[in-house]
Amino acid sequence: MVKSIVKMNGFETPEKAKKETKKRIKWLYKVDEPAHRLLAGRMEDCIDYRKQIGEKIGQPCNSRACFLCNKDLREKIVDEYVELIDGDPRDYMLMTIIPYQLWFKHHELDDFNLSRVKREFREQLKSAGFQGPIIGMFEMDFHTPDEVWGPHFHLILPYTDRNQRAYKNYQNMKNWSDAIEFAPHISHRPFHHERIKEGETTEVVSYIHKMMPRERTHYMDKDGKPNSRPRRLKDRLFADSLVKIDQWSYATLRIFWDKKGRW
Numbered sequence: 702m703v704k705s706i707v708k709m710n711g712f713e714t715p716e717k718a719k720k721e722t723k724k725r726i727k728w729l730y731k732v733d734e735p736a737h738r739l740l741a742g743r744m745e746d747c748i749d750y751r752k753q754i755g756e757k758i759g760q761p762c763n764s765r766a767c768f769l770c771n772k773d774l775r776e777k778i779v780d781e782y783v784e785l786i787d788g789d790p791r792d793y794m795l796m797t798i799i800p801y802q803l804w805f806k807h808h809e810l811d812d813f814n815l816s817r818v819k820r821e822f823r824e825q826l827k828s829a830g831f832q833g834p835i836i837g838m839f840e841m842d843f844h845t846p847d848e849v850w851g852p853h854f855h856l857i858l859p860y861t862d863r864n865q866r867a868y869k870n871y872q873n874m875k876n877w878s879d880a881i882e883f884a885p886h887i888s889h890r891p892f893h894h895e896r897i898k899e900g901e902t903t904e905v906v907s908y909i910h911k912m913m914p915r916e917r918t919h920y921m922d923k924d925g926k927p928n929s930r931p932r933r934l935k936d937r938l939f940a941d942s943l944v945k946i947d948q949w950s951y952a953t954l955r956i957f958w959d960k961k962g963r964w
């Protein structure tokens with residue numbers, strides 16, 4: 702039986718989503734620039750819209766940067782995707798692809814063109830021979846101490862022999878180990894995948910739709926092994942990333958490939 706996201710452990714309450722949206726508004730206003738103020742204003746209107754009782758005037762802001770609107774979106778789509786996966790007799794895996802060659806410094810954030818990156822990515826997946834359905838999302842974390850943005854993709858797809866072969870093909874297509882000289886602290890791990898455990902589909906589908914850019918700090922642990930820990934992204938970096946996310950629609954951020962291979 703499909704577990705609904707609204708029943709999922711840890712799924713944010715409306716109060717928590719509102720609190721997070723208010724925090725985002727505060728950080729946006731701290732950056733005194735028109736784009737940041739504009740987005741903050743739209744998110745404030747969104748909170749006001751939700752306060753109305755009965756027949757409402759206006760509409761939600763529908764920005765991917767608004768935690769409230771993203772909660773609405775997840776409530777709408779996650780259960781549908783989970784049903785698609787749970788209704789399929791095959792097992793599924795979560796695959797993460799980190800194209801290090803696309804990583805960039807913060808001052809290049811404005812120029813980052815997700816639509817173009819996604820077009821290329823789609824062609825690569827096609828020629829590697831992956832089989833759908835594929836449900837995926839784009840995401841970006843900020844890596845310290847190198848201070849670079851790390852675009853990457855999370856994909857959920859059938860755990861089949863064919864997709865295992867495609868995974869190997871894909872790994873061999875490019876020189877993925879291309880080092881990015883400006884990020885010497887990051888240990889390169891461009892691909893990983895793991896089988897989705899029974900009963901955890903809702904959590905995994907929800908996880909890839911979270912839209913919460915984080916900071917990932919890299920360090921050497923006491924055994925001398927490279928490790929990293931995530932934490933909340935703050936201040937200007939978080940505000941700038943919200944302005945960037947706001948430029949993207951859900952259709953731009955997501956990857957959806959049906960069983961017949963249609964995007």
Ligand SMILES: [Zn+2]
Pocket residue numbers: 744747748761762763764767768769770
């Ligand atoms: Zn909103």
